[in-house]
Amino acid sequence: MKDNERQRGRATMQLEEREKLEQDIQVLCKRGDLAGAVERALEGYGQELMRLMASVLHDYERSRDAFSLFSENLLRGLPGFRWESSFRTWAYRLARNACYQVMHAPAGREQPVTMSKLPDAAERPRSETRPWQRTSVKERFRALRESLEPQERMLLLLRVDQRLSWEEVARVMSEGEEPLSDSALKRKAAALRQQFQRIKTHLRSLAQEEGLIADEDSPTPA
Structure with missing residues (x-):
């Protein structure tokens, strides 16, 4: 019983920390401090996004390339982000797109x-x-x-490992730029x-x- 209570407490704390992180990023964006918002986002979500890319790409160097591409797209796309989803969901979508761009680059192919x-x-x-x-x-x-195929691994990572809701997963996995x-x-x-x-x-x-x-x-x- 006590173990369950401790687990719920940790989950609640993680949720509270994530909500605080989302709020921090949004406040920095409203102030026009996009560089600060990106820095805060990478500080809070960088490790889990890098793990996602490494799991999908199976290659450390390509994961680094994807993360660099993600960071560039994050800074470029942040002014147009409309907060119709959580920042985390949008960041996962950018990370997913960066992985696919690297996978389809002429320099290399996915080696499952x-x-x-x-x-x-x-x-x-x-x-x-x-x-x-x-x-x-x-x-x-x-x-x-x-x-599994990269897209299948991505789906499992989002739903099982990161515990995104199905609507969040759908936003991440959707094609096109329009919501x-x-x-x-x-x-x-x-x-x-x-x-x-x-x-x-x-x-x-x-x-x-x-x-x-x-x-x-x-x-x-x-």
């Missing part, structure tokens, strides 16, 4: 992790811990996830939710093929 690069299966020790909760198995699950209408945003969110379920099903199938999930753990068909 192949199934042959998965760690070798380890012997299962006798333990009450369920097999896929052990560290070595967690690493293999992570490798399965990294074998989506409410109805279009809902349609986009619904489509992404369906894609998310397909990705989960695909990952589960891969995990079963790799012996990470036993057949008896599979859901029984209705």
Whole structure:
């Protein structure tokens, strides 16, 4: 009970810190201090955005290139940002676009992790811990996830790791510069939710093929 209360307290504190960060950035923008707003944004969101880019691009140097491009686009686009979403959501969209620009640049191509690069299966020790909760198995699950296409990894990162709402995910993953209408945003969110379920099903199938999930753990068909 106390652990749950502490976890809720940490989550609330994170939310409060994020709200304070959003407010700080908006105040600096209203003052016309765009350089200060960018500096505050990178101070608050820089690390998580860099982790996102590294997870999508699988290359440190290309991640740095994407982050530099993101920073330039952030400074260039900030005067026109209309605060119709949170700054964080908009920043994730810029980060996503920067990743795609780097991926499609002539200098290099995406090199996804192949199934042959998965760690070798380890012997299962006798333990009450369920097999896929052990560290070595967690690493293999992570490798399965990294074998997905960049856009699929991006969707998982936004929804699972960063815990964005479906509407926020839809804003980040939307194409074009114009904001989506409410109805279009809902349609986009619904489509992404369906894609998310397909990705989960695909990952589960891969995990079963790799012996990470036993057949008896599979859901029984209705």
